[in-house]
Amino acid sequence: MNCNEAAPLLPTYGDGELDPMQSAEVEKHLLTCAECAARRDEQVALSARIKRDVPYFAAPPSLRSRIDAVLAGTRGTLRSRPVWDRWRWLGAGALAGSMATVLAWLMGSAVLEWRDGTDLAAEAVADHVRATLSNHLTDVATSDRHTVKPWLSARLDYSPPVQDLSGEGFALTGARVDYLEKRAVATLVYRYREHVVDVFVRPAAEGTARSRSPVSTVRGFNVVRASGAGMDWLAVSDTSADALTAFVARLARGDAAP
Secondary structure, X not given: OOHHXXXXXXXXXXXXXXXXXXXXXXXXXXXHOHHHHHHHHHHHHHHHHHHHHOOOOOOOHHHHHHHHHHHHHHHHHHHHOOHHHHHHHHHHHHHHHHHHHHHHHHHHHHHHHHHHHHXXXXXXXXXXXXXXXXXXXOOEOOOOHHHHHHHHHXXXXXXXXXXXXXXXXXXXXXXXXXXXXXXXXXXEEEEEOOEEEEEEEEEOOOOOHHHOOOEEEEOOEEEEEEEEOOEEEEEEEOOOHHHHHHHHHHHHHOOOOO
């Protein structure tokens, strides 16, 4: 097992959800790879911090009592109705139940779609924080986009656009390969004043950018998404949302000079 195979499995390995064979392969790799072992340790530390610091809200005991009371009242109403009226009541209830099911499905789909975008933003922020804290923002450190692009292309199954917008305040400082949704992704690293900006670039799926909120805030970091030039662009930084949004839009237009 090499790093490209092991890295996407580390979160699942840390949660103890790999099968015994995969877990043994990952453990064997970690014994010989300091970089993946460090990534594993960072994920374990992040998980522990989330469990320690993120508040957990339990439903109050009174909620169960209220639900039991409502159900008891419903059962009593059903038993007290005549047979013919009961069937009419059940028919109306079935129709209302069908409508409620459709409504629940629509709401559930919206919630899952929102959570999908939120989870992706949280994952990108976690990657950004991990790279910053480990002082490993770049695998290739250069402002020459003609060096960065072939370096990334040699390590990925696609060739991401690379622009240096130092004339507009966003200076390219290098790149690294990171992971989003368990897949390797090009990560361009920029400097804007005193801020580090990570830009994750991957081929765009149909409707990807339209289906998720383009701007969000996670743990104090702004996350901006856009699509363009055949790519999905996701930027993370602690700079202002307005500056980051304009920057990502500029990248997505793909109209930099050759």
